[in-house]
Amino acid sequence: MSDFKVGIIGLGHVGAHVLYTLALQGLADDFVLVDLEEKKGKLTAERQDILDSTEFLPHRVNIRIGEIEDLGDRDVIVNAVGDIAALKGSNTRLMELEFNTKAIASYGTRLKNSGFNGILxxxxxxxxxxxxxxxxxxxxxxxxxxxxxxxxxTARLKLRLQEKSGVSAESITAYMIGEHGSNQIAPASAISFNGLSLFDFEKAKGIKFDLPEIEKDAKEGGWITYNGKFCTEYAIALTAARLVRFVRYDEKAIVPVSAPLEGEYDENELFVGVPAIVGRNGIEKVIEIPLSESDKKRFHDCCESIRANL
Known part of the structure; x- marks a missing residue:
């Protein structure tokens, strides 16, 4: 396996699982881990735990603890800082806004000055x-x-559609778009079953989907996980690892990501969840899916919510 260098900033529940998933799947073989000074003990523990497992892996893994300045040569950096405890008693990811904006302000310029020119x-x-x-x-x-x-x-949306239709999620095309939060939407125009539109599939199967309820389940499913154990870890780590794979192998996969909009969907100067082509250079093209007039309005409402938070 050729060298592929990954940095991870923040080794909480998610960051640690990203490290483990990437190492286990052989998607990277050289890691630098960075976290706050007071968390260096946890960094040491996570590094040792993964290294102890490498005897059972079919490939070599090198892991070291470093500083932001050591990330300049990384091919990919995964930013996973957060204060997950801040979400307790809420139903919004905005509770981490203050902590995370202060965190990236403390190291963002340092990362830029390191010469980093990979994918974040x-x-x-x-x-x-x-x-x-x-x-x-x-x-x-x-x-x-x-x-x-x-x-x-989006993955959760496809699983809900699979449950309701009896069709494998791999045969379903669907997207959650907009804000990664309570305002995101599942446009009916983007849902298809191996080429059959949602409407045509309903007609062929003689069924009727309750799309608002399915959309609600997809948006709120993460809170079932969080409220039960006060963290989320496995699924988001696999989501991040999949994106690393798309970059490493230049897969040019069309997947929903938080992407920069510069005129697409008639929006500008925002990062919003939309389908995009992801490959070696990161996001290579934003894909504009057709939206009904009502979904356009809902999408723009999402964007206004993001602007307000910015």
């Missing part, structure tokens, strides 16, 4: 706001900074 994938919430702020600080070429956005919510 942001997990930290609120994803669209933090991704935009990181992009502004780093000033990299368009597309080299993006967020996981509505990717996990």
């Amino acid at each position: 994938i942001n997990i930290s919430n609120p994803c669209d706001v933090i991704t935009k702020k990181l992009s502004d600080i780093l000033s990299l070429e368009k597309g080299r900074v993006f967020g996981t956005g509505t990717g996990l919510d």
Whole structure:
């Protein structure tokens, strides 16, 4: 396996699982881990835990603890800082806004000055706001900074459609778009079953989907996880690892991510969850899916919510 260098900023529940998933799947073999000074003990523990497992892996893995300045040579950086405890008692990812904006302000310029010119994938919430702020600080070429956005919510949407239709999720095309939060939407115009539109599939099967209810389940499913154990970890880590794979192998996959809009969907200067082509250079093209007039309005309402948070 050739060298592929990954940096992870923030080794909480999600960051640690991103490290484990990437190492387990052989998607990277050289890691630098960075976190706050007071969390160095946890960094040491996570590094040791993964290294202890490498004897059972079919490939070599090198992991070291470093500083922001050590990330300049990374092919990909996963930003996973956060204060997950801040979400307790709420139903909004905005509760992490203050902590995460202060965090990236403390190291963003340092990362830029390190000479980093790879791809940065942001997990930290609120994803669209933090991704935009990181992009502004780093000033990299368009597309080299993006967020996981509505990717996990989309996976949840497809699983709900699978449950209701009896059709494998792999045969379903669907997207959650807009804000990675309570305002995201599932446009009916983007849902198809191996080429059959939602309407045509309903007619062929003699069924009727309750799309508002399915959309609600897709948006709120993450809170079932969080409220039960006060963190989310496995699914979001796999979401991030999949994006790393698309970059490493230049897969040019069309997936929903928090992407920069510069005129697409009649929006500008925002990062919003939309389908995009992801490959070696990060986001290579934003894909504009057709929206009904009502979904256009709902999408623009999402964008206004993101602007307000910015």
